[in-house]
Amino acid sequence: MILITGATGLVGSHLLIQLLLENKTVSALYRNEKKIEEVRNVFQHKNHLDLFKNIIWIKGDINDIPSLNNAFKNIKTVYHCAALISFDPKDEEKLRKTNIEGTSNIVNCCIDFNVEKLCYVSSIAALGDAKENELKITEETDWNPEKLHGDYAISKYGAELEVWRGFQEGLQVVIINPGVIFGYGFPKKGSSILFNSIKKGLSFYTKGKVGIVSVEDVVTCAVQLTNSNSNGERYTIVAENKSLEDILFCIADTMKLKRPFIYANKTVTTIAWKTDWLLSKLTGRRRKLTKATSISSHSITEYDNSKIVKNLNYKFTNMNEYITKLTKEYL
Numbered sequence: 001m002i003l004i005t006g007a008t009g010l011v012g013s014h015l016l017i018q019l020l021l022e023n024k025t026v027s028a029l030y031r032n033e034k035k036i037e038e039v040r041n042v043f044q045h046k047n048h049l050d051l052f053k054n055i056i057w058i059k060g061d062i063n064d065i066p067s068l069n070n071a072f073k074n075i076k077t078v079y080h081c082a083a084l085i086s087f088d089p090k091d092e093e094k095l096r097k098t099n100i101e102g103t104s105n106i107v108n109c110c111i112d113f114n115v116e117k118l119c120y121v122s123s124i125a126a127l128g129d130a131k132e133n134e135l136k137i138t139e140e141t142d143w144n145p146e147k148l149h150g151d152y153a154i155s156k157y158g159a160e161l162e163v164w165r166g167f168q169e170g171l172q173v174v175i176i177n178p179g180v181i182f183g184y185g186f187p188k189k190g191s192s193i194l195f196n197s198i199k200k201g202l203s204f205y206t207k208g209k210v211g212i213v214s215v216e217d218v219v220t221c222a223v224q225l226t227n228s229n230s231n232g233e234r235y236t237i238v239a240e241n242k243s244l245e246d247i248l249f250c251i252a253d254t255m256k257l258k259r260p261f262i263y264a265n266k267t268v269t270t271i272a273w274k275t276d277w278l279l280s281k282l283t284g285r286r287r288k289l290t291k292a293t294s295i296s297s298h299s300i301t302e303y304d305n306s307k308i309v310k311n312l313n314y315k316f317t318n319m320n321e322y323i324t325k326l327t328k329e330y331l
Contacts, residue, residue, distance in 0.1 A: 006082030183215025
């Protein structure tokens with residue numbers, strides 16, 4: 001039997017579809033019943049509502065050990081997709097609690113219940129830092145602790161260390177590091193925020209590059225790697241490296257709305273994150289822009305996907321076509 005944590009999220013919900021299409025028996029961990037309805041909407045959109053009834057839902061939390069003990073009974077394969085995604089410094093403790101301690105709990109349960117293999121869905125944020133004059137980041141690029149990293153990146157890196165601990169204790173593991181994931185569902189989270197921003201008349205853009213990938217490619221790679229002999233390896237799951245400018249313009253053109261027209265250079269974004277910091281201090285509202293995200297919005301470093309392409313002979317989805325199609329689905 002297979003267990004998916006984070007089953008009510010973007011990756012988890014699409015992974016459910018993929019595994020159920022392969023006639024697998026799948027248990028799905030959930031915390032909030034309302035989120036199950038969001039998963040149902042994804043199944044309905046993908047014309048697989050008939051498969052929804054086959055999900056074995058288990059209420060639990062990755063930081064609640066008793067609930068995990070119940071969820072791990074008879075489990076042989078685990079896809080650990082659960083994570084907190086936040087770039088607000090106020091969430092530092094929550095990020096560590098969920099992403100690091102939660103992953104530690106999953107690893108411990110995998111060992112205690114003799115799970116055969118763990119697939120951990122990490123992030124390109126946990127990959128290393130390119131050295132001066134290096135323009136590509138690979139799975140072997142070293143993490144530089146002296147460089148500025150956001151709390152989210154640090155928490156995902158820390159979570160990976162827990163997975164490697166499990167590997168050293170005999171657990172079979174594979175780690176995937178997806179880029180920014182695009183896919184249908186959950187319109188108020190993740191990359192879907194870009195579509196909403198364009199609808200609201202976003203004026204500013206930057207030209208920094210970001211690694212992007214479709215959710216279908218993420219789950220396909222995850223399943224194929226988990227079913228393979230790969231063990232103790234990590235893989236960068238990025239279809240293309242595209243500029244934020246190109247992505248935003250593609251969405252705006254498809255929506256037939258005005259493109260963002262003000263280029264926010266480094267000076268502008270520096271003023272913006274400092275102003276955002278001040279406003280958050282004065283009003284108590286959540287941060288919308290931090291120093292780390294400001295810097296990353298101008299980065300031209302690319303992510304190298306050659307390892308996964310070679311290992312699986314994999315061909316990624318064309319992201320221009322995918323984003324155009326996805327934009328039309330959100331209209």
